[in-house]
Amino acid sequence: MESVVKARQRLRRYPELLIECSGPAAAYATCVLAKENVKQAECDHEFQELRKCLQRAARNVGTRL
Amino acid sequence: MLSCWAARSTVLCTPRRFLKIHSTEFIWECDRYTKIRLCYNLNRSLNAQNKLNKILRDLYGKSIFRELYQSSVPMQIKPAERTTVNIFDRQAKVLQRERAARASDVAVYDYLKEEVGYRLADRIFDIKRKFRLAVDLGCGRGYVAKHIDSEYVEELVVCDMSPTWLEQVSCPQSVKVKREVVDEECLPFEPASLDLVTSSLSMHWVNDLPGAFRQINSCLKNDGVFMGAVFGGDTLYELRSSLQLAELERHGGIAPHISPFTEIRDIGSLLTRAGFTMLTVDTDEIVVSYPSMFDLMWDLKGMGESNAAYNRKLHLRRDTAVAAAAIYKQLYGKEQDGKCSIPATFQIIYMLGWKPDASQPKPLPRGSGEMSLKDLYRLDEVISKTNKISSDDQRAQLKKKK
Numbered sequence: 001m002e003s004v005v006k007a008r009q010r011l012r013r014y015p016e017l018l019i020e021c022s023g024p025a026a027a028y029a030t031c032v033l034a035k036e037n038v039k040q041a042e043c044d045h046e047f048q049e050l051r052k053c054l055q056r057a058a059r060n061v062g063t064r065l
Numbered sequence: 066m067l068s069c070w071a072a073r074s075t076v077l078c079t080p081r082r083f084l085k086i087h088s089t090e091f092i093w094e095c096d097r098y099t100k101i102r103l104c105y106n107l108n109r110s111l112n113a114q115n116k117l118n119k120i121l122r123d124l125y126g127k128s129i130f131r132e133l134y135q136s137s138v139p140m141q142i143k144p145a146e147r148t149t150v151n152i153f154d155r156q157a158k159v160l161q162r163e164r165a166a167r168a169s170d171v172a173v174y175d176y177l178k179e180e181v182g183y184r185l186a187d188r189i190f191d192i193k194r195k196f197r198l199a200v201d202l203g204c205g206r207g208y209v210a211k212h213i214d215s216e217y218v219e220e221l222v223v224c225d226m227s228p229t230w231l232e233q234v235s236c237p238q239s240v241k242v243k244r245e246v247v248d249e250e251c252l253p254f255e256p257a258s259l260d261l262v263t264s265s266l267s268m269h270w271v272n273d274l275p276g277a278f279r280q281i282n283s284c285l286k287n288d289g290v291f292m293g294a295v296f297g298g299d300t301l302y303e304l305r306s307s308l309q310l311a312e313l314e315r316h317g318g319i320a321p322h323i324s325p326f327t328e329i330r331d332i333g334s335l336l337t338r339a340g341f342t343m344l345t346v347d348t349d350e351i352v353v354s355y356p357s358m359f360d361l362m363w364d365l366k367g368m369g370e371s372n373a374a375y376n377r378k379l380h381l382r383r384d385t386a387v388a389a390a391a392i393y394k395q396l397y398g399k400e401q402d403g404k405c406s407i408p409a410t411f412q413i414i415y416m417l418g419w420k421p422d423a424s425q426p427k428p429l430p431r432g433s434g435e436m437s438l439k440d441l442y443r444l445d446e447v448i449s450k451t452n453k454i455s456s457d458d459q460r461a462q463l464k465k466k467k
Binding site: 015026 | 311314315316317360386387391392395405
């Protein structure tokens with residue numbers, strides 16, 4: 001259960017990580033919203049950028065994603 | 066949006082935990098974690114021993130298996146149409162409510178239900194009558210009950226599926242309050258015994274809503290009132306669309322994350338079919354701002370409003386959640402004084418229905434009209450006398466003056 005408790009604590013910090021990465025998040029969202037019928041992994045590049053940014057932000061803050 | 070009342074899903078097998086069979090249609094089940102009796106509605110006999118007994122009795126005139134207890138009290142609630150609708154997992158809902166109730170910060174998540182409870186209680190006070198016995202179904206932590214005054218209600222029964230929430234109900238001192246653990250799908254009240262039934266934001270988790278309305282109607286006395294508030298179809302549409310877009314991009318398909326709600330136009334017909342007259346249905350929209358989609362979802366969980374539909378996806382990937390949060394903020398986000406927030410819409414449908422009674426005003430018979438609509442433009446010339454109808458408040462004031 002320890003791992004679950006720790007995972008929950010890490011999850012509670014996601015909103016602040018998203019605020020740090022508002023740039024890549026907006027880029028990803030605009031990519032998805034621009035498409036008429038979005039299919040799987042059509043905005044994968046932007047999503048990977050967002051994910052890398054979140055990982056960097058998490059490291060800076062002291063947690064991990 | 067699912068139209069729950071037309072859906073027919075397959076009958077679920079009850080787990081082996083059932084204790085008694087009262088009739089072949091209604092099976093009581095006792096959940097061993099929360100000791101709450103939940104009611105499943107089946108339209109066939111599940112117990113093989115009973116079936117075998119019947120066959121043996123027909124053949125040989127005796128049964129070899131021990132007869133399970135058959136209640137001598139006839140089932141007082143008989144829905145006209147038997148619909149086996151299994152959309153919501155009532156057991157999961159009880160567990161979610163219990164978990165929410167046992168949290169240390171349970172009062173933090175009360176804001177929405179408290180507001181709706183206050184507005185619903187306000188409508189009770191609009192009816193100038195003293196109710197002898199009132200029931201609050203799905204009371205939660207007593208959002209409607211705390212506003213009830215002995216001037217309007219003599220005795221109040223607060224009911225909820227979750228016993229922990231029921232313990233946290235703070236009731237007014239002057240009213241006689243009784244707490245009961247009740248499943249809204251199977252009401253334990255005698256027919257024609259209640260004067261007022263209220264239900265604030267809990268009927269949207271009921272599987273068989275037409276059946277529940279019919280049960281409420283049968284439990285009410287003539288000229289009794291049913292007042293309810295449920296979430297409408299527009300509730301959390303932002304969350305729904307963000308999750309759908311994120312899942313399309315990340316997974317290639319979508320799964321339902323928001324439970325289906327009733328539409329306003331369906332409520333009227335549901336109440337009429339249940340036997341209510343003089344309906345009043347109106348809607349309200351409450352928009353709450355949150356810092357991010359995660360905060361919205363944590364608040365929903367704290368309220369006990371997590372998804373409990375059978376067809377819900379049990380796991381939401383972190384990737385999808387993050388993607389949905391980004392889309393939500395881009396699509397619906399607002400900025401005010403440098404602070405970004407996202408709105409969440411809660412559409413509340415308030416409904417009010419009366420049980421028919423001879424004392425209620427009926428439409429005049431056909432052909433008794435004396436005025437033509439053609440004379441509407443010169444109404445002040447045509448009418449012979451005016452009458453002032455005073456409200457109960459004005460009459461009370463006049464009495465005081467005298």
